[in-house]
Amino acid sequence: MSAQLLVRAEPVRAVTRAPVPIVLLGVGTVGQALLLRLQRLRPAVRLVAAANSRRCVGRGRGLDPSTVVAALGGDACAANRLAQVARWLPAGGIVVDATASDAVARWHARWLQAGLGIATANKSGSGAGLARHRRIAAHASRYGDSATVGAGLPLLRSVRELRAGGDRIHAVAGVLSGTLAWLLDRYDGTRPFSQLVAQAQRLGYTEPDPRADLSGLDVRRKLLILARNAGVALAESDVEVAPLAALDAPFDTAAIDALVHDAWRSARAHGQCLRFVARWRADGGARVGLEAIDADDPLARGSGCDNRVAVWSCRYRSQPLVIQGPGAGAEVTAAALLDDVLRMGRG
Ligand SMILES: NC(=O)c1ccc[n+]([C@@H]2O[C@H](COP(=O)([O-])OP(=O)(O)OC[C@H]3O[C@@H](n4cnc5c(N)ncnc54)[C@H](OP(=O)(O)O)[C@@H]3O)[C@@H](O)[C@H]2O)c1
Numbered sequence: 001m002s003a004q005l006l007v008r009a010e011p012v013r014a015v016t017r018a019p020v021p022i023v024l025l026g027v028g029t030v031g032q033a034l035l036l037r038l039q040r041l042r043p044a045v046r047l048v049a050a051a052n053s054r055r056c057v058g059r060g061r062g063l064d065p066s067t068v069v070a071a072l073g074g075d076a077c078a079a080n081r082l083a084q085v086a087r088w089l090p091a092g093g094i095v096v097d098a099t100a101s102d103a104v105a106r107w108h109a110r111w112l113q114a115g116l117g118i119a120t121a122n123k124s125g126s127g128a129g130l131a132r133h134r135r136i137a138a139h140a141s142r143y144g145d146s147a148t149v150g151a152g153l154p155l156l157r158s159v160r161e162l163r164a165g166g167d168r169i170h171a172v173a174g175v176l177s178g179t180l181a182w183l184l185d186r187y188d189g190t191r192p193f194s195q196l197v198a199q200a201q202r203l204g205y206t207e208p209d210p211r212a213d214l215s216g217l218d219v220r221r222k223l224l225i226l227a228r229n230a231g232v233a234l235a236e237s238d239v240e241v242a243p244l245a246a247l248d249a250p251f252d253t254a255a256i257d258a259l260v261h262d263a264w265r266s267a268r269a270h271g272q273c274l275r276f277v278a279r280w281r282a283d284g285g286a287r288v289g290l291e292a293i294d295a296d297d298p299l300a301r302g303s304g305c306d307n308r309v310a311v312w313s314c315r316y317r318s319q320p321l322v323i324q325g326p327g328a329g330a331e332v333t334a335a336a337l338l339d340d341v342l343r344m345g346r347g
Contacts, residue, residue, distance in 0.1 A: 019046035019062070020345030022119075023088050026098035027052050027069055029204050030121050030147075030337070033330035034098060037338055038065040045341060049088045053101070058088055082107050091115050094144075094341050097122040098334075100208055109135035112142055119144035119340035121333050126228065127221030130235045133228055141347070144340025149176060149222045150307045152336025153325045159229045162313055162321075169230040171281040171312040173320075176222040178305035178328025179205050179213045180244075180276035185303055187274070193260040194253035205305065205328060214245035214256065216276070216288045223278035223288060226309070234286060242289030244276075260290075267292035275299050298322045305329060 022045055024031055031050075038047055042065070049058030050068045057063065057071040082104065085095055094117040097104055105124035109132065112118060118125070126133045126145060136143055146152050162169065175181050182205055183196050197214070200206050212218045220239050227234040245256050260274075267274050272292040277299060280286040293300050298310045298320060307327025310320035326332055 017044075017345070019044055020341055021046045021048050021089055021093040022096050022341060023048060023058075023085055023093065024050040024068075024096045024098060025082075025085075025104055026101075026122075027072060028098070028208070029330045030333045031098040032069065033334035034096065034337055035065040035068055037334050041338065041342075044345070045338070048093070049085075053099075085111060085116075089116055092345075093117070094119055094344055096120075096337055096341065097125070098337065100124070100212070102128070105132070108132075108143075109139075112136060112139035117142040117144065117341075117344040119147070119337045119344070121147040121337055123148045123218065123221035123225060127225045128236070130233060133224070137228070142344060144337070144344055145225065146340050147333045147336035149225050150309065150323070150325070150327045151178065151329060151332045152339065153307060153309075153323055153327060155226065155307075155309055155323050156229050158321070158323060159226065159311065162311070162315065163229075163231055167313045167315045169232075169282075169311060169313045170317075171279070171284075171320075172223075172226055172230060172309060173277060173279045173299060174223070174226065174309035175275050175299050175302070175307055176226070176278050176309070176327070177213055177219050177276055178307055178326070179207070179210075180219070181302070181307065181327070182305045184274045184276060187260060187264060189261060189264055189268075192253065192257040194251075194257050197256075204330065209247075211245050211247045211251060215243045215247040216241040217243075217247055219276065219278050219288045223280060223286060226278075227280045227286065230280075230311075232280065232282070234280065239280075239286040239288060242287070244290065263290055263292065271295060273300055 046062040055072045095111050097120040099122055102124045105122050108118055108125040126136050149155050186196055197210055201210050207213050220241055224234055264274055275293050277291045278288045299308050302308050302324050305328040308324040310322050312320045
């Protein structure tokens, strides 16, 4: 008689989780891409409130994401709405910061202390002063920052995993601005650089104020976030920045056109290409600025808005680990924010 193996099928239990409650701050390019995604994710995520810089709208049982933009045309809300965020959200709720606002970023540490999670595309949280970064880093497991550098590319995650695995990072170099990558990729000396900047702004590729890209300050924030995740307590003043344009002065198109054209002509004469590069080396400081680089340099590859980052460590000593991919755009940024929301919701 043959032995019979009886396998009793366990009834499949549907895993039902309560939807993750979120508040969305910022309904511009990224915020609106996120609202579109939320319509598909409604059972998993409950949008309890949304705000721009002037207005807010909220409903404890959940807002219909498709009505939020129109609803924000309504009454102005209290000036202290950022202070109210912690009251809108129940414990375990998540604030999604899709603004570029320093005023909002100043609240990150307080929201974390109040037990909330944060998913942010705003780099002014952990990419600002070291003291603010340290207050945030004390709650790292509830701080979703994938959208801040590389718009969701597995950059920060890889750097953190290398460290967690005992590796030591010696240097990082990167093309961290999708906007500047696009501008320098397109530039061929036939038309003024400032015209390309205007085109990038129309296409929604630039920061709300393009001088934030051209000043190098946005790239500096990304380098600070990357280096701090690599275990280096880098301060803003440790990074030397060579801007293409000043943030606090009117946009001087003639100056930027001449600067980029001269650099481009000299690079071309040496068979090189122009890239806006952020570098940090354990033995050589940190710098952000325009560089002429050889065609076989890892940072020379890629096209369009691609970000590229090379990481040298004990493990990757002579050949760096290189991560490359689309590093800008509302779609990928919104997807990265929601990945962080869902990860924290699960955790
Ligand atoms: N666009 C991209 O491809 C991209 C890629 C990666 C990362 N990011 C980052 O994502 C963030 C948003 O970028 P974006 O392109 O979506 O900017 P945006 O289109 O200018 O939208 C910014 C939004 O933030 C709101 N806002 C400003 N201050 C606020 C405050 N104090 N409270 C609440 N809301 C406030 C604005 O409201 P008002 O309209 O009332 O001013 C607007 O709705 C930035 O940090 C940017 O660096 C963007």
